[in-house]
Amino acid sequence: MEIIQSIFIIIFSLILSSFLNVVAIRIPKGESIVFPASHCVHCKHPLKPHDLVPVFSYLLLKGRCRYCQTKISPVYLLGEVFTTCVFVFAFYQIGWNQELWIAIPLMALLTTITISDLLYKIIPNKVNLFFFVLFALIHVIYRPLPFTDYLIGVIAGGGLLLLIAIISRGGMGGGDIKLMAVVGLAIGWKLTLLSFFLASLIGGIIGVLLLAIKVVKRKEPIPFGPFLALGIWLSYFYGNELISAYIKFALQ
Known part of the structure; x- marks a missing residue:
């Protein structure tokens, strides 16, 4: 049961970290967090689900866009890692209550x-x-x-x-x-x-x-x-x- 809970916590934290990264990057610029859908900021190509796996997609693609090979800002990776760590710590510090x-x-x-x-x-x-x-x-x-x-x-x-x-x-x-x-x-x-x-x-x-x-x-x-x-x-x-x-x- 502890293994299942740990997996759930990590997956939940990764998903939430990706969403909050979008909020933190788009909202200050006056952009919508919904439209347009996730896309490469260089070639504007829409990103597919396998391009959007938090942390892992960036690492597997070696920090480059799959479609134009332009370097992706490390801000995305660092933001997701930072946010995931914060949430995982909170879960284990507080417990299920x-x-x-x-x-x-x-x-x-x-x-x-x-x-x-x-x-x-x-x-x-x-x-x-x-x-x-x-x-x-x-x-x-x-x-x-x-x-x-x-x-x-x-x-x-x-x-x-x-x-x-x-x-x-x-x-x-x-x-x-x-x-x-x-x-x-x-x-x-x-x-x-x-x-x-x-x-x-x-x-x-x-x-x-x-x-x-x-x-x-x-x-x-x-x-x-x-x-x-x-x-x-x-x-x-x-x-x-x-x-x-x-x-x-x-x-x-």
């Missing part, structure tokens, strides 16, 4: 905005709105925290970043603000605030390192979405332990 109602869409949101922000430096409003509505509907049937925790989460998550954006006069993107409002609705205010703290800490350290090795220039904007995603991921899976450890340390 109701919490998957939160975990699966949350991981979908984080992987989508990470890819989108890295590629285009944007977190699309359509993505944020879709997941906001989705989490609102999920909490109708599954709500592990009191409703007020989620309401405060929306206000605290979005409001904190909005305040920073106002004070810094644009130092925080609108997509980041809306993302944290969505996350507040998904996981409540405590883990949302922890997410932002971790994202700021990690982002600050990596930003300094990138400046030191001259990968980026001073005042060059760095996408904050991936750092937020990492902070949210850490908070969701390890947040309660981190908070408990901090309180224990503070009381010593």
